Amino acid sequence: MMEEGIKFYDASDDTGKRKMSDDVYVLAIESSCDETAAAVVCNGREVLSNVIASQIDVHKIYGGVVPEIASRKHIKCITPVIGEALRSAKCSLSDIDAICVTYGPGLVGSLLVGVGAAKAIAYARNIPLVGVHHIAGHISANYIEHKDLKPPFMCLVVSGGHTNIVEVRDYGIYNIIGRTRDDAAGEAFDKVARTIGLGYPGGPKIDKLAAEGNKDAVAFPRGHIEGAPYDFSFSGIKSSVLNYVNGCNMKNTGYNQADVAASFQEAVVDVLVSKTGSAACEYGYKTIVMAGGVACNSALRAAMQHMCDKNGMRLYCPPPVLCTDNAAMIGAAGYYEYRNGVRHDYTLNAVPGLKFE
Numbered sequence: 320m321m322e323e324g325i326k327f328y329d330a331s332d333d334t335g336k337r338k339m340s341d342d343v344y345v346l347a348i349e350s351s352c353d354e355t356a357a358a359v360v361c362n363g364r365e366v367l368s369n370v371i372a373s374q375i376d377v378h379k380i381y382g383g384v385v386p387e388i389a390s391r392k393h394i395k396c397i398t399p400v401i402g403e404a405l406r407s408a409k410c411s412l413s414d415i416d417a418i419c420v421t422y423g424p425g426l427v428g429s430l431l432v433g434v435g436a437a438k439a440i441a442y443a444r445n446i447p448l449v450g451v452h453h454i455a456g457h458i459s460a461n462y463i464e465h466k467d468l469k470p471p472f473m474c475l476v477v478s479g480g481h482t483n484i485v486e487v488r489d490y491g492i493y494n495i496i497g498r499t500r501d502d503a504a505g506e507a508f509d510k511v512a513r514t515i516g517l518g519y520p521g522g523p524k525i526d527k528l529a530a531e532g533n534k535d536a537v538a539f540p541r542g543h544i545e546g547a548p549y550d551f552s553f554s555g556i557k558s559s560v561l562n563y564v565n566g567c568n569m570k571n572t573g574y575n576q577a578d579v580a581a582s583f584q585e586a587v588v589d590v591l592v593s594k595t596g597s598a599a600c601e602y603g604y605k606t607i608v609m610a611g612g613v614a615c616n617s618a619l620r621a622a623m624q625h626m627c628d629k630n631g632m633r634l635y636c637p638p639p640v641l642c643t644d645n646a647a648m649i650g651a652a653g654y655y656e657y658r659n660g661v662r663h664d665y666t667l668n669a670v671p672g673l674k675f676e
């Protein structure tokens with residue numbers, strides 16, 4: 320948390336430029352959910368700073384993100400977080416070539432804070448403004464970590480709000496071939512964690528507890544959709560865990576939390592890996608990329624690696640800090656948008672339900 324001792328950006332703090340003339344520096348801002356984040360990224364690949372003020376401690380009291388609280392916290396943190404990003408990158412706004420900001424999808428009140436800040440800086444300094452899709456950001460986190468990674472590739476995006484299989488044809492060119500029909504994978508992790516009495520956010524807690532459980536203890540359903548082999552459904556497994564837990568409680572038999580966590584995780588991982596593998600085979604890709612908060616999951620990483628090894632495919636994942644929400648990934652995606660000529664004007668607005676097509 321960055322509330323106490325807030326330091327505002329002061330241009331006189333600048334410690335001097337180290338930018339080469341053809342380098343492109345972007346200042347990136349991300350505030351779509353419960354993280355206020357700013358970063359300075361050079362040429363889409365090199366992170367000069369990556370500042371994240373997390374609100375998890377506030378929201379976990381309520382068992383999930385409270386939108387009104389999130390936007391108020393963003394308002395408090397946005398200016399100092401941007402200041403800190405510039406300061407730790409040792410650059411000033413005069414070094415910045417473009418301001419990149421997540422403008423959707425996400426919580427409208429949260430998005431508006433980042434978009435407002437980005438527009439204000441872009442206007443005040445007459446710097447190009449580039450709105451970035453949050454999912455494009457998650458995918459582009461991989462460009463930071465893996466300097467050799469270039470499109471095309473097949474990407475599984477798994478976060479708290481999204482589950483997609485995406486064909487990345489080129490920088491900024493995406494073709495969605497699979498989507499969730501109901502809950503996102505991360506949402507299912509968080510809801511199941513609540514059902515079995517773990518706190519928020521549930522994903523990391525299930526991941527940890529599952530290591531002590533038996534993944535074959537309970538046979539939870541794998542969601543498949545007739546005629547849509549790459550689409551997902553997680554509401555069935557979520558209800559199935561709830562029914563199982565309620566049944567055990569009614570019979571007074573109790574249940575083994577770790578076994579339920581491991582069996583649930585196994586069912587989700589199984590579906591994610593098998594659909595991604597089939598999509599890569601059908602579309603002829605040998606490079607698989609993962610992105611989003613759920614890509615931190617150790618069982619998912621291990622199973623996806625195993626599938627890739629078996630099929631002669633190469634797997635790329637960001638490190639955990641770049642899997643969950645951050646602004647460096649928005650800077651990476653924004654750089655390629657900027658290079659592709661994307662510019663937004665000051666009418667750019669937050670779009671909570673922004674489509675990815």
Ligand code: KG4
Nearest residue numbers: 478479480505522523526612613616643644
């Ligand atoms: O990408 P992200 O930070 O935010 C969204 O764009 O939604 O993803 C957050 C989600 C949460 O649902 C969280 O429970 C999940 O990622 N998550 C995990 C793990 N770490 C974070 N899920 C499973 N295993 C993990 N280790």
Ligand code: ZN
Nearest residue numbers: 453478643644
């Ligand atoms: Zn995200």
